[in-house]
Amino acid sequence: MTNLLEINISKATELIKNAKHLTAFTGAGISVESGIPSYRGKDGLWTRYDTKALELSHFYEKPIESWKIIRKIFYEYFGKASPNLAHKALANMEKNGILKAIITQNIDNLHQEAGSKNIFEFHGNSKILICRKCGEKYHVKDIGLDLLPPKCRKCNEILKPNFIFFGENIPKEAYLKSFAESDKADVFILIGVSGLVVPASLIPKKAKQKGAKIIEINPKPSNYTYSITDIFIQGKAGEVMTQIIKKLNIV
């Protein structure tokens, strides 16, 4: 570990120890070490798959075509992933009363699987399917995806994954609760977020405006690094979070 990395991890740990209300904000980068590629960048999902599958109009025009790509990415691929050291470290910090909440852009359910409880899912969750006609929700396991498209058992309408497609609004409750949570934070820790997706990207900015100190963990500088970040820890989520919880003595 380089000296600078060590210094920044120590500084961040001090801020965390003294925080009154620590909130984490996580993006695709926290799940990279679980084997889920991020969306953007060289190996990103959107360089390999057509984003059209996640456009609402295309989904309803060609549901089988869209569902085939969705099934491949979000159920076959994501389905194999399990929580990594970073997800587990956050769950551990919550259990020990150090972390108050996680606001996540991720839809992969890995925070829940790691044991975190207070989670605000800004973009929804892939494990749940929703009927846009009657609002009924199902766990994907109870419906199965062998036959596409999956249909609502009540009204036979096509089921959609309960996450945000391109052009869709953020569900009101997730929106209000996430921004309310960011208002409470005096320390905010950003893990694996590029800061390129609006309105999610506004959440850390709002926290900063309210006076929160911003810690950022990312192997590469993001949109936040030179604007709102106070301590930039340049490294991988799992490796850095492991060091932090060691220093917090909660391993």
Ligand code: APR
């Ligand atoms: N640890 C921490 N961060 C990492 C790691 C890692 N091991 N590997 C990559 N990253 C960083 C990248 O450097 C990048 O800054 O994670 C970030 C991922 O960026 P994006 O792929 O843009 O993901 P995110 O910020 O979560 O935005 C994705 O876009 O398509 C939408 O709705 C979708 O929620 C999703 C959002």
